[in-house]
Amino acid sequence: MRRNIVIAAVTAAALIGGGTATALATTGDDGRSTTPRADVSVSDDGGVRDESDGHDDDSADDREDRDDAALASSAKVTAADAIAAALRDTPGTAVSADLDDEDDDADDGGDDRGGRGAWEVDVLSGDGTWHSVRIDPASGKVLGSHEDADEDDTAEARAALEGGSVSAAEAARAAAGKSTVTSVDLDDDGDDGPAAWEVETRADGKGEQDWRVDLKTGKVTADRSDSDGSGSDDSGSDDD
Incomplete structure (x- = not known):
């Protein structure tokens, strides 16, 4: 005792x-x-x-980080290709694309892919409605789509895109020279400066890095607000 x-x-x-x-x-x-x-x-x-x-x-964050890295490295469909596939299915303007490891195909009528995740592309159509389109990261197949009635920032997105010539797909291709692109999103709130595309990349052994792609020039620079401070400014760009 x-x-x-x-x-x-x-x-x-x-x-x-x-x-x-x-x-x-x-x-x-x-x-x-x-x-x-x-x-x-x-x-x-x-x-x-x-x-x-x-x-x-292992902490939950470590396991999630490894899962994200594995998904990014195994994806055969790039962000730019996923956006193109989504726009063929749902015409409009792609406002974001994210490599999502959540397998929620039941919500949009897609098939079961055994937890491989999917590209989720948000498309703003000409009539102002938002659509979420899921793309298989292995084949580029459209897994499903649905209208997103919860989106309420149509005016802000259109204002940010007005006068810009660089699309979400072009921003993804520009940042792909840095590493594997895992997300593209329109930053239109002005907190980090003028509106721009925010692109996240992931490199094996280096973790995540955030970049900003100019809407007019396609110039790629490291995001100064990136919390880990691992990136440095880079004036190079790919103007596809």
Whole structure:
């Protein structure tokens, strides 16, 4: 009984104090020496480490990051190609495209792809209605589409695009020279300067990087508001 109390106390101290605690061999009521099966410690980043293998348990963010990287590297259909496929199905102006790892085909009548994710392209039609079109990242097939009645920023999007000559697909191709494009979105709120295309890329071993593509010139620059600060300005551009 006393042995159980000692081990519990040591483990609790490790979890509360954020340090490493080792449970020493203790003597039970019957006089025999007993040793805990494994040590427990808390790592500096808050993860629980099992001393038996010396590795932190994976956090949810780590697993999600690996899933996103795997999806990006396995996608055979580029952002620009996904946008083109969506516009063939639903004419209008593509305002965003995102490589989504959520498999929600049931919502738009698509088929089951075994969790491969999809490109989700938002299209603003000429009559002002919004449509969400899902594209298979392996084949470019249209998996389904539906009208998005919740969108209410039609005027803002049209105002931002007015006078611009660079489409979402062209912005994706321009940023593709940096790395694999995983999303393109119209930034029209003005918080980061004039309206521009915001493009996210992902490189193996380098994580995510955000870029801004000028609506008029197609110039690609690193997004200064990028929280990890890993990118630097780049004046190069691909004006397709």
